[in-house]
Amino acid sequence: MAATEGGAGHAASAQALTQGGRQDGWQDGWWRPAARCPSPNFGPRPSGAAVELVVLHSISLPPGEYGGDAIERLFTNRLDWEAHPYYGQIRGLQVSAHFLVRRDGAVLQFVSCDQRAWHAGVSQWRGRDNCNDWSIGIELEGLEGECFEPAQYQVLGGLLAAIAQAYPVRDVAGHEHVAPLRKRDPGPGFDWARLLADARWPAHWCAAAGPAAAGAAAPQPPMRRDGADAPGAGPAVVRSGGPNPAV
Numbered sequence: 001m002a003a004t005e006g007g008a009g010h011a012a013s014a015q016a017l018t019q020g021g022r023q024d025g026w027q028d029g030w031w032r033p034a035a036r037c038p039s040p041n042f043g044p045r046p047s048g049a050a051v052e053l054v055v056l057h058s059i060s061l062p063p064g065e066y067g068g069d070a071i072e073r074l075f076t077n078r079l080d081w082e083a084h085p086y087y088g089q090i091r092g093l094q095v096s097a098h099f100l101v102r103r104d105g106a107v108l109q110f111v112s113c114d115q116r117a118w119h120a121g122v123s124q125w126r127g128r129d130n131c132n133d134w135s136i137g138i139e140l141e142g143l144e145g146e147c148f149e150p151a152q153y154q155v156l157g158g159l160l161a162a163i164a165q166a167y168p169v170r171d172v173a174g175h176e177h178v179a180p181l182r183k184r185d186p187g188p189g190f191d192w193a194r195l196l197a198d199a200r201w202p203a204h205w206c207a208a209a210g211p212a213a214a215g216a217a218a219p220q221p222p223m224r225r226d227g228a229d230a231p232g233a234g235p236a237v238v239r240s241g242g243p244n245p246a247v
């Protein structure tokens with residue numbers, strides 16, 4: 001609830017200057033190159049909450065299977081819980097992310113970036129709680145611990161660049177960074193250094209790149225300049241109904 005305290009004035013002015021709807025390539029927080037798949041699982045951002053963080057997630061449904069429509073169905077509350085044994089573990093979950101980047105680089109958008117998607121859950125970054133309030137969540141189709149496709153890095157780099165032009169993003173972090181006790185996505189198979197290179201960001205925007213590239217075992221700090229959280233295959237999920245669900 002207090003996630004936007006501190007610097008609200010700056011945040012509001014920054015948002016006024018960089019609101020997504022005013023940028024080329026964006027319309028009311030929707031990124032034009034993405035295929036739209038509107039989700040009902042969203043709400044308003046708190047007043048004055050500028051988007052300063054991008055949270056990266058990984059998801060596959062069923063876990064380890066790629067290319068189906070189960071992720072879209074989950075994010076739009078149309079998943080058949082009986083269609084696979086795993087779905088029983090997430091039955092009733094109502095979650096969303098702003099974006100999904102598929103294995104082939106196709107991008108889907110579920111929630112306007114001007115709105116609050118339900119991906120990070122209980123979370124904290126740089127001392128601020130409730131990352132959903134002030135972040136954009138990007139799901140990468142994949143499995144924790146596994147590698148991601150070159151097409152995904154390429155598309156993600158372009159998407160992050162577009163986000164950085166439209167919103168005052170300062171950091172990119174993984175779900176594993178903003179909720180280190182609950183979440184492990186996108187996991188050690190995600191190459192932060194490669195993302196940094198593809199996004200062509202200053203290194204100080206991407207603090208996670210150093211430790212991740214060095215193979216550090218401890219949770220790494222995320223990237224400077226952006227970050228998000230989405231449904232993962234892990235067992236720790238926050239059920240719907242609360243004010244701060246996660247995937």
Ligand SMILES: [Zn+2]
Nearest residue numbers: 057175230247
């Ligand atoms: Zn996640």
